[in-house]
Amino acid sequence: MRTTFAETLSGAQGQRRLAAALIVGGVSLFILVPMAVLGVGLPILGAALVLGVAAAATVVVPEVGLGLLIVNALVGLTHITDLPTLGPLSIPIAFEGVLALSFAFQVAVGRRKFFLGSAQHALILLLTLWVVVSLLVSGNVHEENLEALRNLVLVRVLIFVLLTNILWSEASLRRLVGLITVSNVGLVAASIATRLGVFGAEKQVISQRMLRTSALVQNPNNLAFDLTTMLILAVFTYLYVRSRWLKGLMLALAVVDAGVILSTLSRSGFISLVVVLVFMFFKLPRRTRLVAASLIVFLGLGLVAGSNIVKRFERINQLREVDRYKLAMVGLNASTDNPFFGVGLGNYLRHFDEYNNQQLKRPMPTHNMYVNLAAEMGLPALLLYLGLLATTWWGLRRMDSALKRSGRSGSFDHIFNVAAQCFLVNLCVFGLSGDVEFEYSVFIMLGFAALLHHRWSRGIREDGEAVPAVQG
DSSP states (O other): OOOOHHHHHHSHHHHHHHHHHHHHHHHHHHHHHIIIIIOOOHHHHHHHHHHHHHHHHHHHOHHHHHHHHHHHHHHOGGGSSOOOOBTTBOHHHHHHHHHHHHHHHHHHTTSSOOOOOSHHHHHHHHHHHHHHHHHHHHSOOOHHHHHHIIIIIIHHHHHHHHHHHHOOSHHHHHHHHHHHHHHHHHHHHHHHHHHTTSSSSOOOOTTTSOOOOOOSSOOHHHHHHHHHHHHHHHHHHHHHOOOHHHHHHHHHHHHHHHHHHHHTTOHHHHHHHHHHHHHHHHHSOGGGHHHHHHHHHHHHHHHHHOHHHHHHHTTTTOGGGSHHHHHHHHHHHHHHHSTTTOSOTTOTGGGHHHHOTTOOSSOOOOSOHHHHHHHHHOHHHHHHHHHHHHHHHHHHHHHHHHHHHTTOTTSHHHHHHHHHHHHHHHHHHHTTSOOOTTOHHHHHHHHHHHHHHHHHHHTBOTTOOBOOOOOO
């Protein structure tokens, strides 16, 4: 028996078929018409289609878009293959713009509040303004400087602002910790794959030269820094979860993190991790201090067993002969000559020879975040950055003491408050020999710490109901 077209579409199944046909037809037109009329290539159209779908999703649930950005920022998944750019923007930066516009739309229609009221927000925005001013005052503004301003500073600040506005509840912060754990697994996998030559350079044999593990978007030193931050979260997630298999998984992940950190042969990473573990040992409850002690023993055994690591430390006792010392002296020379505005963001290497009082053979970064801030952006930028760290630390310490007095030592807020303190120790110690001040992980963790403190100080429950804050 034959059915008419109208009868075919009358039922629910027919309507679903019609919807599917319309979607396929619409996508086909979206692809074919620009290709035929405008000559636009398929990769650009595919990227635009993905961004369009992402925009639709993030308008409804901005946390989804934020999660994708965070995973890519920490692991660098878009670097696995060459993706087309959308004008001057890479896919991740364009996607961050989509998320920002989606969030702005929700603020405009009154569905969300815009939060910029913390001391951290004020200090970060002032720092960003000063970076722009110092660059303009330097008189050396080139395309490379503007690209550094956009990719190194502005997109990081935007991540901080979006994170502190999109994630409010304890449940969303727990999801963030879970997202960083997933990123931790991805970063370890990417670093091992990079070492084996799956990505990037051809596989090397250790006997040929000293092989240091890197990752898709991290050099060995920055990889060690990011993995130390992730190791901290793995240990404190171990304390928080109740499931035995999850506890075992977190401990195994922390051990793997420590092993990869050793394989980076980063002296800065090794020293910073040891300091963090010692600090963690005194902050952990008595019954769990064995975790930090075991990781310290593991690092010690790794140092003894790894001859390449020992070689990297052979000159550490000759401080004035270590390149990091010489590089810091050049940076201090530049900051002394330009104390207020610095040489401008991205201009340091261009002016390196003018301040090279250590007879170094080629221009190199300062490898010190404190010196780098002062040399490129002036002492005010350094003071603003230190003020940001000090404000965050002081807020966490007050919150820590108050939660202990109220008997909430085992709560999510207290456990990850201490984790955030460990992160700040990692940043401050590693920063003595590494330019990590504008790493994505720094702004993600600073946003996490700011939200923990803000929720505690405001007394906000997971459901958003205001309750009296704990006095501290």
